[in-house]
Amino acid sequence: MVINIRGVMNIRKEEDILTAYLKKKDLKFTEQRKIILDAFLNVESHITAEELYDIIKQNNPEVGVATVYRTLKILYEAGLANELQFSDKATRYEHLFDHQHHDHLICLKCGKYTEVCDPEIEELQQKLAERNKFQVIRHRMELYGICENCIAK
Amino acid sequence: MVINIRGVMNIRKEEDILTAYLKKKDLKFTEQRKIILDAFLNVESHITAEELYDIIKQNNPEVGVATVYRTLKILYEAGLANELQFSDKATRYEHLFDHQHHDHLICLKCGKYTEVCDPEIEELQQKLAERNKFQVIRHRMELYGICENCIAK
DNA sequence: ATACCTGCAAATGTTTTGCGACTAA
């Protein structure tokens, strides 16, 4: 079986999830939503709506920005995307389904970000919430500082 | 000695820090910057630039919005304020100096936020960074979910 | 059929910026 960058099987799976979500909400699976989903899944890293729009425009100039914004919100609600806000003002999205949860180290000098995950911290976050009788749905943790390369300089 | 809400001594201290920062950067300690600093320190909780501007307007209608934005950024750089971005689009500021570091629990139902601090997590964050040869300058951790009151409902 | 969707352009809300007058050091 030949597999492309992200693997055909995964895209299928994610399409299934979106389809199921749309059906549940009485929404429609349109051509645009498929184009946007595919483009989003083919991009690695953390992208803004505008950036994704610019990519989509190249092959599908008929898709509007507003639809990209609207669809990313749907992907987020469907659990396929995560919303991030680093230091800049724009909202960034990253894949969520089939990707392990992770947090970020963000370099203040060069802007590079590294994905990290620490199960011990996750566990303590859970306990911290319990102590406060708080039920966590999701969280965000970002460490800002200087990365290895920039320290060296 | 009579002490007001925040304590005269503290405001002095924070004024000193700002003065030192401005001097270091060859910036000036103006009347407006003093007005904005005082107003900011007298407000508890997390405030946006617009909200702070609205408060200042009451007693000092001559101060412009742009100056409030510009000054909050300076307070941030001087280490007197922290920038936060909850789920809404506007940037919020909170006091930083002389306040213990803390993170936030944010209720997705009612919007209530609670300040929390867990030294064990802080320590693990530090270790996580070290493992990645990353030097942390600051961090942000927010847990989103449902608060005690909203669970009860 | 009939919700729901779309692209467009206009509207919104937040933050930044250019500018001529002003002021702290």
Added chain:
DNA sequence: TTAGTCGCAAAACATTTGCAGGTAT
């Protein structure tokens, strides 16, 4: 004296929305 500041209004962004025509179910 002279950088740095100020208030103002306009500009710049990111995002949302109203609408008239189009489309999935």
